[in-house]
Amino acid sequence: MAKGNNELPPEQQAELLETLKMRFEKNMNRHEGIEWASVQARLETKNEKLWSLNEMEATGGEPDVVGLDPETGEYIFYDCSAESPKGRRSVCYDREALEARKKHKPENSVMDMATAMGIELLTEEQYRELQKLGNFDLKTSSWVQTPENIRELGGALFCDRRYDTTFVYHNGADSYYGARGFRGSLRV
Structure with a gap:
């Protein structure tokens, strides 16, 4: 699933980003006023966070953006699966x-x-x-x-x-x- 240093290989990164983008676009009510391009740009510089999101996805969590911290500029993801992962x-x-x-x-x-x-x-x-x-x-x-x-x-x-x-x-x-x-x- 992941390398020993908690980094995803490039092909897995691309696959995860596409999954996250599709979920983001399908559920715009969860993150009004947030643009996917900004989220993706930030994710692409945070490989260890992509690894964690992949773990959330792999265990059935269906992570999605639910907010933006105005003080830190961090995007906030929650598990958004219909039922507990x-x-x-x-x-x-x-x-x-x-x-x-x-x-x-x-x-x-x-x-x-x-x-x-x-x-x-x-x-x-x-x-x-x-x-x-x-x-x-x-x-x-x-x-x-x-x-x-x-x-x-x-x-x-x-x-x-x-x-x-x-x-x-x-x-x-x-x-x-x-x-x-x-x-x-x-x-x-």
Whole structure:
């Protein structure tokens, strides 16, 4: 998939850029006032970010531009797949939760996967922003960043959309389900 130094070969870069461009043009409501040419120019100078976007794409996240930070000039990408990315489900919250499980351990944790991919887990606020751009997680749910005080007590937060409303729930951080994954963000 990627070279050892987290760089995509030129042919993979071109393929990913074309996929991102098609998604960008198909979903203009997510990034009004942003031009693809500017996004592409920035991406072409950030190979390590292209690698992370490719990881998001490869795990089913369907990353797309959702904003521009006026202070830093960074484009903000979120996973915009209709449901929680398939390649990132059935994982507990973090390494501590994974190691605490006695039986039936999942293969990985959300925080370890996000770190390996070079992305950040969405916050509750970012998740709510995403839901303003469409209807996401109507059948699945997604882990979100959990405040330290909740995590210290063994819990973790996740969100979904039901009844035309975005809900935030809690679960043990060591739990995992086939319909729960996580969504990430990336600044480029």
